[in-house]
Amino acid sequence: MAEELSETPKDVDEAVADAGEQPIKQRKNGLYPALSDELAENMTQGWADTELHDLQPIEQAAETAGRRAALSARFPGERLVVPAGNLKTRSNDTEYAFRSSVEYAYLTGDQTEDGVLVLEPTEAGHEATIYLLPRSDRENGEFWLDGQGELWVGRRHSLAEAEQLLGLPAKDVRELAGALAEATGPVRVVRGYDAGIEAALADKVTAERDEELKVFLSEARLVKDAFEIRELQKAVDSTVRGFEDVVRVLDKAEATSERYIEGTFFLRARVEGNDIGYGSICAAGPHATTLHWVRNNGQVRSGDLLLLDAGVETHTLYTADVTRTLPINGTYSPLQRQIYDAVYEAQEAGIAAVRPGAKYRDFHEASQRVLATRLVEWGILEGPVDRVLELGLQRRFTLHGTGHMLGMDVHDCAVARTETYVQGTLEPGMCLTVEPGLYFQADDLTVPEEYRGIGVRIEDDILVTEDGNRNLSAATSTATTASSGATSPTNSAPSAATRRPT
Numbered sequence: 117m118a119e120e121l122s123e124t125p126k127d128v129d130e131a132v133a134d135a136g137e138q139p140i141k142q143r144k145n146g147l148y149p150a151l152s153d154e155l156a157e158n159m160t161q162g163w164a165d166t167e168l169h170d171l172q173p174i175e176q177a178a179e180t181a182g183r184r185a186a187l188s189a190r191f192p193g194e195r196l197v198v199p200a201g202n203l204k205t206r207s208n209d210t211e212y213a214f215r216s217s218v219e220y221a222y223l224t225g226d227q228t229e230d231g232v233l234v235l236e237p238t239e240a241g242h243e244a245t246i247y248l249l250p251r252s253d254r255e256n257g258e259f260w261l262d263g264q265g266e267l268w269v270g271r272r273h274s275l276a277e278a279e280q281l282l283g284l285p286a287k288d289v290r291e292l293a294g295a296l297a298e299a300t301g302p303v304r305v306v307r308g309y310d311a312g313i314e315a316a317l318a319d320k321v322t323a324e325r326d327e328e329l330k331v332f333l334s335e336a337r338l339v340k341d342a343f344e345i346r347e348l349q350k351a352v353d354s355t356v357r358g359f360e361d362v363v364r365v366l367d368k369a370e371a372t373s374e375r376y377i378e379g380t381f382f383l384r385a386r387v388e389g390n391d392i393g394y395g396s397i398c399a400a401g402p403h404a405t406t407l408h409w410v411r412n413n414g415q416v417r418s419g420d421l422l423l424l425d426a427g428v429e430t431h432t433l434y435t436a437d438v439t440r441t442l443p444i445n446g447t448y449s450p451l452q453r454q455i456y457d458a459v460y461e462a463q464e465a466g467i468a469a470v471r472p473g474a475k476y477r478d479f480h481e482a483s484q485r486v487l488a489t490r491l492v493e494w495g496i497l498e499g500p501v502d503r504v505l506e507l508g509l510q511r512r513f514t515l516h517g518t519g520h521m522l523g524m525d526v527h528d529c530a531v532a533r534t535e536t537y538v539q540g541t542l543e544p545g546m547c548l549t550v551e552p553g554l555y556f557q558a559d560d561l562t563v564p565e566e567y568r569g570i571g572v573r574i575e576d577d578i579l580v581t582e583d584g585n586r587n588l589s590a591a592t593s594t595a596t597t598a599s600s601g602a603t604s605p606t607n608s609a610p611s612a613a614t615r616r617p618t
Contacts, residue, residue, distance in 0.1 A: 140256075140257065140258060140261045140262045143209070151257075151261075156257055159254075159257060159260055160254055160255055160257075163254055166271070167274060167276070167277070168273075168274075168277050170280075171277055171280040171281050172280075172281075173280070173281060173282070173283050174225045174281050174282065175343065175432075176225050176343045176432065177225065177281075177282065177283045179341050179343045179344075180222075180223055180224055180225045180282075180283075181283060182341075183222060183223050183336065184223055184233075184235065184242075184244050185241070186336060187223065187235065187242075187332070187333070187336070188235060188241045188242040188244075189241070190332055191304065191329070191332075192237070192241065193237045193301075193302065194237055194301070194302040194303065194304055195234065195235065195236055195237060195299060195301060195302065195303040195304070196233075196234070196235040196242070196303075196304050196305075196329065197232060197233070197234050197235075197296065197303065197304070197305040197306070197313060197317065198217070198219050198220050198223055198232065198233040198234075198235075198305075198306045198333075199217060199220060199231070199232045199233075199305070199306060199309045199310035199313050200216040200217055200220040200221070200226065200227070200228065200229060200230065200231035200232065200309065200310075201214070201215075201216055201217050201220070201229065201230075201309035201310060202229055202230055202309070202310055202311075202312075203229050203264075209263065213391070214227075214228075214229045215227070215391075215433070216228070216229070216231070216433075217306065217308075217309045218337075218433070218524045218525055219306045219330070219333045220232075220233055220306075220309075221432075221433055221524065222333065222336075222337060222524060223333075224246055224282055224284065225281075225282055225432070226246065226248070226278070226281075226282055227433070228248060228249070228272065228273075229249075230248070230249050230289055230310075231246060231247065231248050231249075231289065232246070232247040232289055232292055232310065232313060233245075233246050233247075233284075234246075234247060234292070234296075237301070243285075244284055244285075245284065245285045245286070245287055246278065246282060246284045246285070246286050246287075247286070247287050247288070247289035247291075247292045248272075248273075248275060248278055248286055248287075248288075248289050249272060249288075249289055249290070250272070250274060250275050250288050251266070251271070251272050251273070251274045252265045252266040252267075252272065275287065275288065292313070292316075293312055293313060293315075293316040294316070296313065296316040296317055296320075297316045297317075299320070302325075303317055303320045303321050304321060304325050304326055304328070304329040305317050305321055305326055305329070306326070306329060306330055306333070307323075307326050307330070327531075330531055331531055331532060331533060334529045334530065334531040334532045335529065335532040335533065335536055335537075337521075337523050337524065337528060337529050338521065338529050338532060338536065338537070338540075338543075338546060339543055339544075339545035339546055340523060340545045340546070340547055340579075341545070344434060344523065345545070345547070345579060347430050347432050347434035348434050348436070348522070348523070348547055348577065348579070348588060349588055350430050350434075351389065351393070351427065351428050351429060351430045351434050351435055351436040352436040352438065352577055352588045352589045352591075353591070354384060354385070354388040354389055354428035354430075354436070355384075355426065355427050355428045355436040355438050355589065355592070356438075356589065356591045356592045357384055357388070358380075358381045358384035358385060358426060358428060359381075359424065359426070359438065359440060359592050361380050361381065361383070361384050362377050362380050362381055362424060363442065365377075365380050366416070366422070366442075366444055369400075369416040369422075369444075370416045370417065370418060370444065372416075373412070373413055373414060373415060373416065374398040374399070374400055374403070374412040374413060374414050374415075374416060375398075375412050375413060376416075377396075377398040377400075377412070377416070377422070377424065378396050378398045378412040381396050381398070381424075381426050382396065384428065385426075385428045385429065388428060389428040389429050389430050389431060390429045390430060390431045390432075390433065391429050392426065392427065392428065392429060393427040393428065393429035393435025393436065393437065393526050394427060394435065394437070394526045395408070395410035396410065396412070396424075396425070396426040397409050397410055397412075397423065397424070397425035397426065397439075398412045398422070398424055398426070399412075399414075399422070399423040399424075399425075399571065400414055400415065400416045400417065400420055400421070400422045400423075400444065401414065401415070401416075401417055401420035401421070401569060402557075402558045402568075402569035402570075402571070403423075403571075404421055404422070404423035404441065404555070404570070404571030404572070404573075405555040405556065405557050405558065405569065405570070405571035406571075407515060407516055407553075407555070409423075416444060417444065418444055418445040419444070419445060419449070420444050421441050421442065421443055421444065421448075421452060421570065421571070421572065422441070422442045422443075422444050423439065423440075423441045423571055423572070423573055424439065424440055424441075424442065425437075425438070425439040425573065425575065426438065426439075427526065433524045434523060434524055435522070435523075435524070435525075435526050436522075436577055436588075436589065437522055437526050437549050437551075437575060437577060438575055438576065438577065438589045438592055439551055439573045439574060439575035440574065440575075440592060441456060441459075441571075441572045441573060441574060451566055451567070451570070452570060452572075455554055455556075455567075455570055455572050456572050456574075458486070458487060458490040458554060459487070459552050459553060459554055459572045459573065459574050460574055461486050461490075462482075462483040462484075462486035462487045462490075462518075462552040463483065463550055463551070463552050463574045463575075463576070465482040465483055465485070465486050466479040466480070466482050466483035466518055466519070466550040466552060467479070467550050467576070467578060467585065467587065468482070469481075469482040470542065470548070470550065470578050470580060470584075470585040471542065471580065471583075471584045471585060472542055472543055472544050472580055472581075472582065472583075472584075473541060473542065474541070474542045475539075475540075475541060475542070476537065476538055476539070476540050476541065476542055477538065477539070479518060479519060479548075479550055480517055480518040480519065483518040483550070483552040484505060484510060484514065484518065484552075485501065485505060486552075487510055487513075487514050487552060487554060488501050488504045488505050488509075488510040489501050491504070491510055491513060491554075492504060496513070496562070496563055496567075497509055497510065512560075512562075513554050513555060513556060513563075514552065514553060514554060514555070515553070515555055516551075516553065518550060518551060518552050519548050519549040519550045519551050519575075519578075520548060520549055521537070521546070521547065521548050522547045522548055522549055522577055523547060528547075542580050543580060544580050544581055544582045545579075545580065546579075546580040547577060547578065547579050547580070547588070548577075548578055548580075549575050549576065549577055549578070550575065550576055550578050551573055551574065551575030551576075552573070552574065553571065553572060553573035553574075554570075554571070554572050555570075555571040555572075555573075556568055556569065556570050556571070557569075576588070576589045576590065576592075577589045
């Protein structure tokens, strides 16, 4: 990785200061101790004009405008401030890959660091402006001397280009904090992303009012529009191909570790999408009983199960969330198949309960009843089943809820009010996961020894439709079945029609 230049001439830093900008960051132990005035002057000259003209609006521009209109209607007469967030340091002078705040991306379609959306109240509603870093300055040397300059991290859009793409007036974000500090009237800000913006508003906002803004933006995402549904399907389709990739290389994973599986899926996510939507869970053998096993450093053994929970995130930040539990050697043992069938039956019951007008909790309760029934039948829990469910005794082996909302966050709409989410009613356009599981811990002495260390989860992404639901990820089974070539009718993975993996 290249080292930045260590120092800039005094006149360059003075020019930056005079322009009201931060001094260019300098490296203490760089190999160039100084920068001559001649070189500084040379670097300001001889560059072609690369401004982009006649850009087309981003695909979701109409949707983001509608979302801003809904936000404006909810908070009339108030200034609303929604930051994208800033880069976070990974170590010393390297940063984590930036991912903008969901609220900002949802309202603008933009994903650049340091951006801020501001809705200024007017008599007619609000005037929206997006504040961004302009292109690197060629006059003061920022573009090649600063660690975030164009020659170091790539070209940014100019403010004029951003206006064409996003359908919003764009201004220099470096002017915003000062302007906000002088602003009067009621203000709300989405907290947790930009400390500088929050500091500028410290004496103007309250935690309670800001929370109301964040809750509204979370609930606004409960029902997906047509663009969002297309993006979710795109994420799922790439995820299907990622699962197929993994099935093809299970022999290589056996020779290495769970990390081979993680890397294989990650390749698909980066080639077809923005990234993985969350840390991939590549849990082989007893690791499948750890719900969020993301260390992925364990062995992959023939005869064990692989629980793969992974999702591709699209370039617009919508993620899939799919889980399959696969026999590593292509064949379930009788007990593995028994446990798998119970989880599959529970998932079928849960999916059948997803329909408009149903209570959100219905799919969870339907799945849990199936699992509790099987645990009683196997003698692992003492019935009757109603008693088990009333006391929650099945949770020792089912552990988690049966699903969650899905969208730009893998656990989407997380700060929505309980009465509109968990206690709410399903509507067309909602997208959620249905993911029952059974987990028998390796050290659980309350179950027969042969159960210990087996974990099974099956998860699909379900869209609520006008007349029921649509399984966005049903094709995952087709992909994994086709890849494996399993043919045994008894213990191998069942057909693709049942969504069961190989």
